[in-house]
Amino acid sequence: MNVITTFNAKRRERQIKYERKLLKELSIQNLKKSVQEHFGSERIEGGIWIQQGVEEGCYDVAIEAYLLGGQFSRFSHFGESIEEIKKRCHNEIRHLTDTLYNFWLYWKFGDEGFIQESIYYSCEQFVDKWWMEGFIKGEQRRKLRLH
Template sequence: MNVITTFRDRQYKKRVTYERKLLRELSLNEIKTEFQRLFFPFFQYSLLYQDEIQDTCIDIAIEAFLLGGEHSKFAYHGESLESIKDRSAPTEKRLADTLFEYWQFWSYTPDQVLESLHMCCDAYVQRWWREGFEKGQRRYRMRLH
């Protein structure tokens, strides 16, 4: 007796397997270090403890990393980096805005500092997207996908 699976089930399992393999190359210490480096100036405005904000930033970093890894397959097939960035821009913007709104909600940041906070959130998401993209590209080149 054969087991019948749908295309969506198979596609989902394949994606989860790829994400698990890709996450093995992600260092939690590296994420924490980058978090400290970028967001240290904004801790003075925070209403939460650093650990709570750090947990959310780690979640966003992992999502951006997986997004970059997911889009690395397009580079393997010959697409340019600019078109890949255009393809993932809405999701990247959503991640950066989510992080910014989280910071904005849990802090009493003055209006003068909000612009630099938003730029830091964008840079944070961009950095982890790029990291995931490079790791995913390396996996595709080595045919480990």
Template sequence: MGMNVDFTLGEKRKEKQWKYQRSMLRTLSINDMKKDVQRRFFAHEGEETVSQLYLQDFCLDMGIDTFLLGAEFARFGYYGESEYKVMQRCPEEINAQIDQTVAQFTAWLNLDEAQANVYKDVATGYIYEWWRQGFDEGKKRYQLKLH
């Protein structure tokens, strides 16, 4: 007896998005992302503490989400919008990722306001970078698929 594959439109769209995300994740080097996290956030740290290990993982999660967000908006870039303009399409998501990252560092490392502001700059650079990488990879994918 064949399975009844009766997708609603929403489920079909979700499945398509999921497939796209999976294919995008294959292009992502978690190792490169780890190195970037090390370089940006932990360049001056000594041996790995529990909080550092937790924060590294947290940064990787944020980076992966951000990469996928960039990839999701890549079609606008493919159709001719500048990277800057496309970024303006998802400011809430991008700012939320920056703020969540800063909040985690602030909580785990007991940062004061001045220190938190330094981390905000670092987190902004990091989130922008991985959004951009997802955006670029997504654009490449559209070019391959549509030509």
């Protein structure tokens, strides 16, 4: 007898395989450097353990944005511009930005409004940078037919 597999299971399997290939090109040092560039001036009270926890949260969001950019890079193959592609995944990018921002607000214990606004802009730039990194890597993989 043949084994019956569903379309969704097969699609999920292919997606995981593609994400693994894309993540092989991601460097932990680049993640650390990026977190320091975007959030290095932000100080969190509570010691080194809390600081490491916040950095790991930033890594998680960066990886998700990277994978999202890589996933949406397939639309560039069909001739869409980066602006059009960003419009396609605007909700996902906004969700990642809001998630990171709320994460920072939780650990900063709600400072003044000006600082909150600067953190939001930092989160926006951070997510956008990693989305773009993933997009470029995904585009390169498609051009080299490594997808």
